[in-house]
Structures are given as C-alpha cells and as structure tokens.
Amino acid sequence: MRDLTKKWYIEIDLLRGIAIVMVLLIHTFALFTQIPKINLLAIVTSFIDIVSSIAVPMFVFISSVLMTLQKSYLNNYFMFIYHRLKFIIIPYLIFSLIYLVFYSYWNETPFPEWKLIASSLYNGGSAFHLYFIPIIVGLYIFYPISYSFVMWSSKKMTIIFPILTALLFQYIWIYQHLIISKIYPEILNLFIYPYISTFTSFLQVFVYFVLGIYVGANYDNIIGFLQKCKLKPYLITAILLSSIVTWEWLLGIKEYGNFYVIPAIIMIPTRLIMIVSHIFWFISLYKIIEPLLKTTNTLKTMISEVSRYSFGIFLIHIFYFEVLLKLFTKYHLTSTRPTFYILFFISMFILSYLSVKIISLVPFHQYVIGKIAKGKE
Incomplete structure (x- = not known):
C-alpha cells in the first residue's frame, strides 16, 4: 500500500x-x-x-480528492483550515479590492460604499468569477462533516446514497429562490438571507465534492479500475x-x-x-x-x-x-x-x-x- x-x-x-x-x-x-x-x-x-x-466541478473534485488523501484535518481541524485558507483568502481579498477599483474606473462609476465593498468581499461579488472562493471556503469548513457522512453512508449502504443525498442538496440550493418563493416568500426579504445563501453556496457543487471524498478514500482501487477502462466508450x-x-x-x-x-x-x-x-x-x-x-x-x-x-x-x-x-x-x-x-x-x-x-x-x-x-x- x-x-x-x-x-x-x-x-x-x-x-x-x-x-x-x-x-x-x-x-x-x-x-x-x-x-x-x-x-x-x-x-x-x-x-x-x-x-x-467541467472546470469548476473538476477543481472541486480535485480539492476533495487531495484533502481525503492527505488527511491533514485529522491532526488539528483548525490548523487544517488555517493552512488551507492562508494562501487563498489573502490573495482573494487583494484581488477583490483590485477588481472593485478596476470596475469603478472601467465602467466610469463611483467607487462603491463600504457596505457594498464588505458585501462583495463576503460573497465574491467584486468580479463575476470570484464566486468560486466562498464555495471553496465552505467546502473546507464542512469537509470533516462531509467526509464522515460519506464514509459512514457508503459503508452502511453504497456510494449511491451519499451521491443522491448530495444531488438533492445541490438541487435545493440551485433552485432555492424558486422553492422559497412558492413556500414562504417572506424569507427572501430577510436581511440575513443572502448571507446564508453565500455561506451555503458550496452546496451547488456538493455532488463533485462527495464524489471526490469517495475517490480519495478508495484511490488505489479507483485508479486500478480506471487503468482497465477503455477511453472510447467514456469519451x-x-x-x-x-x-x-x-x-x-x-x-x-x-x-x-x-x-x-x-x-x-x-x-x-x-x-x-x-x-x-x-x-x-x-x-x-x-x-x-x-x-x-x-x-x-x-x-x-x-x-x-x-x-x-x-x-x-x-x-x-x-x-x-x-x-x-x-x-x-x-x-x-x-x-x-x-x-x-x-x-x-x-x-x-x-x-x-x-x-x-x-x-x-x-x-x-x-x-x-x-x-x-x-x-x-
């Protein structure tokens, strides 16, 4: 091994x-x-x-596989979070501010007020691609819980159960606005709603994260299986x-x-x-x-x-x-x-x-x- x-x-x-x-x-x-x-x-x-x-799903999948292989969170969860986020959060904040200045100049609009700046830093709104950073932060924070769930459920049942569960959560998050507007629309007007939505944004790629955990936990077996596969039917x-x-x-x-x-x-x-x-x-x-x-x-x-x-x-x-x-x-x-x-x-x-x-x-x-x-x- x-x-x-x-x-x-x-x-x-x-x-x-x-x-x-x-x-x-x-x-x-x-x-x-x-x-x-x-x-x-x-x-x-x-x-x-x-x-x-496949770009974002692949990044999520790769991160999940590597975290599972390295198992660094088992020693100290907070150190795991610190080391994972240290070289993500700081560059993210720097580039977020750069993009806020850039778009203010580029679109010839006033520089945003501090509330909008704070909101943009939280939800990745400074530029349209930065939404991925709150996602990856959420995945890191909830990784130990996700790992335990995948390991327990895949042993008690099969990998199909955690994948279907993740798929359910993924669809609920993606269509949350539609679901809430039909059931309890007042929630959409709550001040805290967009912040909760951002905090749970990792759920929109949860299937790939769960799949990555399973692959990482069974890496040798999965690689062995892939080596026997033929490219043509999958492609x-x-x-x-x-x-x-x-x-x-x-x-x-x-x-x-x-x-x-x-x-x-x-x-x-x-x-x-x-x-x-x-x-x-x-x-x-x-x-x-x-x-x-x-x-x-x-x-x-x-x-x-x-x-x-x-x-x-x-x-x-x-x-x-x-x-x-x-x-x-x-x-x-x-x-x-x-x-x-x-x-x-x-x-x-x-x-x-x-x-x-x-x-x-x-x-x-x-x-x-x-x-x-x-x-x-």
Whole structure:
C-alpha cells in the first residue's frame, strides 16, 4: 500500500492544469450567447462552452480528492483550515479590492460604499468569477462533516446514497429562490438571507465534492479500475451527453430569444445531464493524460507548469478578459466571427500566465497569487 499522504499525484497535477485551461475556455466561449442567430458557429461555440463547464466541478473534485488523501484535518481541524485558507483568502481579498477599483474606473462609476465593498468581499461579488472562493471556503469548513457522512453512508449502504443525498442538496440550493418563493416568500426579504445563501453556496457543487471524498478514500482501487477502462466508450458518452445539453440550450435560446431568460425550471433535467456528463469527462480526461504519467515530454511539462500557477491565473484572467473584450470590439472583432474565439483565448491565456509568472518572482508573492507548488515527476 502506498503512503498516500506523501505521494506527489502527477495525474491530479495534470488534471488541475487542464481545469484552469477550461476556466479560460468557458469564459471565452460563453460569449456565444451574443451571437444574434443560431448558426454553425453558435452550435460549435456552445458545445465547447458546455464541455468547458467541467472546470469548476473538476477543481472541486480535485480539492476533495487531495484533502481525503492527505488527511491533514485529522491532526488539528483548525490548523487544517488555517493552512488551507492562508494562501487563498489573502490573495482573494487583494484581488477583490483590485477588481472593485478596476470596475469603478472601467465602467466610469463611483467607487462603491463600504457596505457594498464588505458585501462583495463576503460573497465574491467584486468580479463575476470570484464566486468560486466562498464555495471553496465552505467546502473546507464542512469537509470533516462531509467526509464522515460519506464514509459512514457508503459503508452502511453504497456510494449511491451519499451521491443522491448530495444531488438533492445541490438541487435545493440551485433552485432555492424558486422553492422559497412558492413556500414562504417572506424569507427572501430577510436581511440575513443572502448571507446564508453565500455561506451555503458550496452546496451547488456538493455532488463533485462527495464524489471526490469517495475517490480519495478508495484511490488505489479507483485508479486500478480506471487503468482497465477503455477511453472510447467514456469519451463517446461524454460527447453525446454534452451534445444533448447543447441541443437543449439552443432550443431554449430559439424559443425565449436569450439564454439568460430561459426559465430555471426548464433547466432541471439539463443540469442532471450535465452532472452525468462531467463524470464521464473526468474519466475521459484521465484516460487521455494516462500515457503522460510514465513519460517526460514537452506537453506534460507545459501542463504541469500551468497547473503550478493555476490559482494566480484564475484570479487575474478576468482583468484581461475585460481589457481584451473592449479592445477586440473596438477593432470590430466580435463573437460573431470564429477568429475572435481563437485569438481571444490565446491572448487571455498568455497574458494571464506571463503576469502570474512575473509576480511569482516578487517576494511574498504567495500572498498575491497563492502558493506555487514546486512540482515533481
């Protein structure tokens, strides 16, 4: 049996590198919603956007797997929280303030009052991608309870029970506004409601967290199973499920005229299909990187390098997203043209990576872009 608390998991390292690339892809190809009519470009870009939606689930899954493998919380829960959050919260707060200043200047609006600043720092509202930080904080805080629940229920019953329970909580959180408005709408007007909603926001990805705990607790067995699997059936299934979601999204856009006004209740089955597709994509991506695990080549080195700086890239890339979007629009290169997506993604990726790389040379950089792993083979 391997010492799972000390091993360097190159497979997880590579998946993290792919996940951060997916984050940039989803923010690039989400601009398909600006295409005025459904055509081949809309179909292709929406499909890529849907496939890239595995980014956040993959980060949650990876974090859960690693926490379970390392079992650092067993020694001291508060030290576990401290070490996990020290290089997350401080960079998050710094970038939150930077984005508040940036958007005030960029949108030519007054700098927000202190109440809005405090609210933005709490709920990740300073920039549209920072909602992920309250999620990850909640997952860390509730990890020991989640771990105990998964271990107990999977032994007493099967892994299906904790997954279905997590799925129930996930759907309740996602559709909380709709549910509460039907049962007790007065709750929505309570001052504390948005704060409770943010504190429990980790529930919107709870299935992936629970799945990660189970995989981490049974890591050798799961890896052994995956090594026997064939890529083709999982990849075909993942593509098929993502295609179904693409078709449903485009039908919704055709009927309602805009993706963002499609009624939430219509998306209930679509979300379930997406969750299942994410699991098949996880397996497919593992099988795709599997040949890299026992070799050293340029591709493996590049993915590992991106993985090392993934948190910093995550924090900074929206700055370049906004700048490039305005620059491209100024020169009439819009999301209605295929070249827009290619150039936009490559530009945002290179600028984000180089910026983080430069910041990493500065003393105390870990408090700005997070801790950077040294990397191993």
